Amino acid sequence: MGFIRPKFGTFAALGFTAVLACTSQGLAQETVRIQGIENMAGLDRYAVNGVGQDSIAMLWGDMLVSSDHNGNYTPGAITEWLWADDGLSVTLSVRGGVVFNNGEPMTSEDIAFTILRLKSPELPNARAWDVVDTVETPDAHTAVVRFSAPMPIFLNLASRTPVLDASAFAANPAGYFAAPIGTGPYAVVEFDGPTGTVVLEKKDDWWGWTDDNQTNVSTIQYRYSPAEQSRISALLAGEVDIIQKVPVNEAKRLEDEGFSIESYIENSQVYIGLRVKEGSAFADPLLRQALSKSIDRQAIVTSLLGGGRVSTWPSMPGSVGYRENPGYDYDPQGAATLVQQSGYDGRALNFYLPNGLFAQGKEIGETIQAMAAGSGINLAVQTLETATFQEYISAGNYDLYMNSFTMVNADSFTQITSLIGRDRFNTGYANPEVTRLAGEAGVAVDLEKRGEITAEAYRHIMNDFAPGLYLYEPTGVTASASGVSGFVSFPDMVADFRFMHKD
Amino acid sequence: MGDNPAAVGRASGPGSPAQEPEGAGAARSDLRALTGQGMRRVLQTRVVLFGISVIAFALVRLAPGNPAALLMPVDATAEQLAAMEARMGLDQPPVVQYFRYVGNLVRGDFGYSYFYQQDVATLIGRALPNTALLGFAAMLISLGIAIPLGMLAAIRRGTVWDSMAMFAALIGQSMSSVWLAVLLVLVFAVKLGWLPTSGSGGIEYIILPALCLASQDYALSTRMLRSGMIGALGQDYIMAARARGIPKRRVHWQYAFKNAALPLLTVVGSQIGGVLAGSLIVERIFNWPGIGLLMANAIAARDFQLIQSILLISGLIYTVLALVVDALYTVLDKRIVAS
Amino acid sequence: MLTKNIGDTLGNPTDPAPGRAAILRKKMLGSKLFVIGLCGVTIIVLACLLGLWSSHSGPDQMNLAARLKAPEWFSEGLGGYIFGADQLGRDVVARVLIGSRYSISIALSVVLCGTLIGVTLGLVAGYVGGVVDAAIMRVVDIMMTLPTLIVALSFVAVLGASIQNLIIVLSLTSWVLTARVVRGSTLAMRGSDYVSAARVMGASDWQIVLREVLPNVVPPILIMATQQIGIILLTEAGMSFLGMGIPSPTPSWGGMIADGQAYMATAPWVVIAPGMALMLAVLSFNLLGDGLRDILDPRSAN
DSSP: OOOOOOSSOHHHHHHHHHHHTTTOTTTOOEEEEEEESOOOSOSOTTTSOOTTHHHHHHHHSOBSEEEOSSSOEEESSEEEEEEOTTSSEEEEEEOSSOBOTTSOBOOHHHHHHHHHHTTOTTOTTOGGGGGEEEEEEEETTEEEEEESSOOTTHHHHHTTOBOOOHHHHHHOTTTGGGSOOOOSSEEEEEEETTTTEEEEEEOTTOTTOOTTTOOOEEEEEEEEOOOHHHHHHHHHTTSOSEEOOOOHHHHHHHHHTTOEEEEEEOSEEEEEEEOOSTTSGGGSHHHHHHHHHHOOHHHIIIIIISSOEEOOSSSOTTSTTOOOOOOOOOOHHHHHHHHHHSOOOOOOEEEEEESSSSTTHHHHHHHHHHHHHHTTOOEEEEEEOHHHHHHHHHTTOOSEEEEEEEOGGGOOHHIIIIIITTOTTOOOOOOHHHHHHHHHHTTOOSHHHHHHHHHHHHHHHHHHTOSEEEEEEOEEEEEEOTTEEOOEEOTTSOEEOTTOEEO | OTHHHHHHHHHTOSSOGGGSOSOOOSHHHHHHHHHHHHHHHHHHHHHHHHHHHHHHHHHHHHSSOOHHHHHSOTTOOHHHHHHHHHHTTTTSOHHHHHHHHHHHHHTTOOOEETTTTEEHHHHHHHHHHHHHHHHHHHHHHHHHHHHHHHHHHHHTTTSHHHHHHHHHHHHHHTSOHHHHHHHHIIIIIIISOOSOSSOOSSTHHHHHHHHHHHHHHHHHHHHHHHHHHHHHHTSHHHHHHHHTTOOHHHIIIIIIHHHHHHHHHHHHHHHHHTHHHHHHHHHHHHTOOSHHHHHHHHHHHTOHHHHHHHHHHHHHHHHHHHHHHHHHHHHHHHHHHHO | OHIIIIIIHHHSOOOOOTTHHHHHHHHHHHOHHHHHHHHHHHHHHHHHHHHHHOOSSOTTOOOGGGTTOOOOTTTTGGGSOTTOBOTTSOBHHHHHHHHHHHHHHHHHHHHHHHHHHHHHHHHHHHHHOHHHHHHHHHHHHHHHHSOHHHHHHHHHHHHOSOHHHHHHHHHHHHSHHHHHHHHHHHHHHHTSHHHHHHHHTTOOHHHIIIIIIHHHHHHHHHHHHHHHHHHHHHHHHHHHHTTOSSOTTSOOHHHHHHHHGGGTTTOTHHHHHHHHHHHHHHHHHHHHHHHHHHHHOGGGGO
């Protein structure tokens, strides 16, 4: 991140820019244009589903706490948090000297409002905040959150929650998120939902600016661009500076063209979900094991994806509950034998793939189809449009499906408590031990303890080959024009664009 | 995708003139016939719009996909999902939902988009001018290609020129618009750097998407113009004009083209009306902020009221345009015959 | 307006003069469009047949080692990856050849079904008239304003994606234009001297429709059906792009274009081969249609 910074104070820089904008390079107020995959239908991240909303919210607002996205939290709008021994309340210290872009100072009232709003039934995405009871504000710098039950992912979600201005929201609730009022380093000046375009401008009075982190990027233009080839074309044509989610096999080409490539293994897993309810083909553990043995995960990662990591456990390294493990065998002959021993009659099993939810999905699906066929398992692959796919798997209307799951902040909480514990995708998996452990994990505030419980549940899942067979952790690639630096792409696909520099 | 059948389908134009009463004499009776026909057509339009509203309503609900679930996170409980459905009014029986929607429509309320958290009317109002602009640009390009090709083919009929012109006309229609779009972007935006890859802004942004849309349309216009010109060139008055020694060029453009342009009007009118179908894919590929993009996103999110209202409004525009074109056709036809 | 042109000019009874076949043959050979189109269609049919026995590996035979292999042309003889391999190392030529069978047979089935529906409804609407006509025509109007995509999405989603269902869905959306044109011609015929004469001779409605009306709407139907084939081929490609095409690994041109799109820049042969095949096929059928129009159009007699 060692880049050249303007030596002048912000005020002086602004004054000079007006005069010298064209001649003085060091003072130039640059624009960085980004194309990514975050759906920008609205800017209220609790009303619109999507991990990447956070990247933009982090620009116009300050998150309650900061996160390194690997499970460690540092002060944000909240400088300190003190848990009560019973885990049923937390006392928050509110950062002083923070102002919203309408000039009002941030107080504990705003913190209380921000948290309590998330209990509103109108916010489809805020479910986990239900356990918040009240938020008390003894003074302008202190807020006390009281819970009706332990909330183990309070910090996790707090790192994804930008502070809102209570009075401004009360004045105009419907229009608030068209140009949100926040305390962040940038302010939204333009937003269009249908094209997913957000334009933000730098605020010179942000509390977080120091002489060391000052950016020379005055404007950030973000645009939602779901097709990977469109993003690559835009980068090649020089229309954008940064593109997210580049397919691994395009990275080399872009590098050869002189673009900077940043790659990392994502905190997400692609897995196969199996319908194991009584009466379905995969109710037979032998067939589940056979399917797992028939899949050459290494070949998928090396030959097909050209990058990534084979999964050996129901969560990825570094996540809560991860344990070293040899992983799954690849043994097509053994798989064929298991198929013989199982009661499988050879009928076609419905294998659903979502269209466009993760890279090369259809190719991987067809490869698995061919691999399974080699061991005598007949899969009928069908790519479904996302909405249809979600309906089918929610209803348990499948034999197997392939999907991906991202663990934000490397936290397995949602996966173990909801996807597995409450069998969100209707697999019919009912190991009483796993259900019990998932329930315990749901109230374990202590991370270490929760890790133990989760790992125990994972061991059962590995032995049962149900409800999921974990395949791989993909490589994430961000490409940028040379000369743009200082942005960070976290493995959970959130990106920090606050401290960029453009030559 | 659907742009193709739709374009050709629409080109047949509403109300085939074959059934129009022949030989209406005085201008007054023409007018009366026109208004009478107009009234009947307005009535028919209402039936059609009612039909669209019912079918659109049924179609979005027939397709799998739950709009409430699509807004919820993966860890939502069944109770939370039910609460969200109730808030969106999806827990009501379909008949109640339909009449509530229509009731709101009558009061000028086109519904609410839960996906965009905005009024449907605002969203459509913002997108419609952009699609109109794109449609207009596509029409200009389409005519710019079709008129020279069609004239050439008709005048040099039966020669190699004719075949070449018709071949050129069909090339555009023979390409999948997805394929063409990707190709155009690679060549003109990435390799040559002349035009932007996608987005909106100045005139340079409109060229590639308009070209893609036009590629599907100009074949039909060329064909119509060619056959119209062939018909016109065979008419007695053209022969007479030629016999009087009026220059070829003038005969072709001033006399024959005027006649042949009439069917073209209907084609163009209906192609403008049908721009939504074509723009679904093109606008999505080029991220053009029009009705097609809005519709594609609305379908993905199963944003029921937005889908229904877009279908209804595009149906309305299509039928109104058809009425206008028909009226224009009748008036112009009389005038040309009279002259 | 297409109605008027096709209906009026082609719907009129042509004189059953002697030597009609000879004239027709002469016209056929005289129409360059028709000849070119016919050649194209012949090539496609031959390709379909060729696909039955050609290729060293089947179209579904994967070979990850040969993933995105560049075209070898004929350096390995006929056994190599002549036009390269796709994203799963399958032979592109084999897939395009086999894909032609699926794409073409889907298009032909759809056009056949759509034409049958369209002709039936068009005849009924035009001949019976009144309320029946009004009802059918309103359905036609509604269908025309609804984008095929929306209708197809709903139906494929409800029925499930398979080749049969794809044919059903596309047939249900492709009859509209035919119905409209047939109705126009039928209306014109109903008042003609031929029909009046037949009625005087005591012919029943059935006889009139089958013997007098139907033969005269054949030329426009033939032209439209030919061109519809091209349209359906493209629609199938669009459906694949949206993930609603025929299920994998069965190859179809549209599916190959949709799946290979991501490799357009790095391995263009994956998309160019099916794209060109599709274009050739659509173009040939369109040319054939235009050629037929020239031949069957009485105005082109001279």
